[in-house]
Amino acid sequence: MKYLKKYKLFESLKKDVGVNIKWIEKNDKLKRKFEFKDFRDSLGFINKIATICESMNHHPEINWIYNKIELTLSTHDDGYKITELDYQLANKIDEILESESNLDSVVSEFINHMSNIYDLRFGQKFDKNKSNCAWFTTEFYNWAKQKSLDVKIVYFDSDIEAHIAPMLDGKVIDFTVKQFTKNTDDDYKILSPEDYKQFGYDKFEVYDELPNLETIFSADRI
Numbered sequence: 001m002k003y004l005k006k007y008k009l010f011e012s013l014k015k016d017v018g019v020n021i022k023w024i025e026k027n028d029k030l031k032r033k034f035e036f037k038d039f040r041d042s043l044g045f046i047n048k049i050a051t052i053c054e055s056m057n058h059h060p061e062i063n064w065i066y067n068k069i070e071l072t073l074s075t076h077d078d079g080y081k082i083t084e085l086d087y088q089l090a091n092k093i094d095e096i097l098e099s100e101s102n103l104d105s106v107v108s109e110f111i112n113h114m115s116n117i118y119d120l121r122f123g124q125k126f127d128k129n130k131s132n133c134a135w136f137t138t139e140f141y142n143w144a145k146q147k148s149l150d151v152k153i154v155y156f157d158s159d160i161e162a163h164i165a166p167m168l169d170g171k172v173i174d175f176t177v178k179q180f181t182k183n184t185d186d187d188y189k190i191l192s193p194e195d196y197k198q199f200g201y202d203k204f205e206v207y208d209e210l211p212n213l214e215t216i217f218s219a220d221r222i
Helices: 039-056 084-114 133-146 193-199
Strands: 023-026 029-035 061-065 068-073 152-157 163-168 171-174 189-191 203-207
Touching: 029 084, 039 061, 039 068, 039 084, 068 084, 084 133, 084 171, 084 189, 133 163, 152 193, 163 193, 171 193, 189 193, 193 203
Parallel strands: none
Antiparallel strands: 023 029, 029 068, 061 068, 152 163, 152 203, 163 171, 171 189
8 A cells, every 4th residue: 555545644743943844655665854943952853763763673764964854764674665664653753743743832822921921031041040940830830720731740859959840741841941951042842751861860750730849939020
């Protein structure tokens, strides 16, 4: 059966810069090009699909130049041709993008709402005395609850300093991640809890309710 009849395309999916992306069948291989905001985001994408590839023991060919990635799928054990395994992997990769696209829309709505009231210091150096992680988490949690979203709280612990952030669909939405990345353009990132190991957090707990937060530094009103 031809690929286009067999595979569900998400042609409307976009990633950050608004580039339409889809899989194509070429020379008995599945190919898809991706364009991300920057090098850091493209690296994050590779790290995300790595877990899926390892669990399936099926790995794509990766052509990666700065913020552009091309994935090529075929099955080595079947003469480097497209098999059902390739369709399954392509679907799982699409599911990652679809989930993040939906979360980006939710986050954008929250930001638009809050930026009319507060100086969120986007594009500026992180200052924990001006809207710290506890404040953002509290505000997003309460806002999401009003929207009837299934929001949770993830609490990270380390020997240095605790960290807290809201969670939707198993993903952490971190509005103060720039304190770790040191990049003023990182106004927020959508991450997996396991991603925080790179920031020194090996332990985390997920709560259904907002815990009692002792120290909250509020953002300045505009």
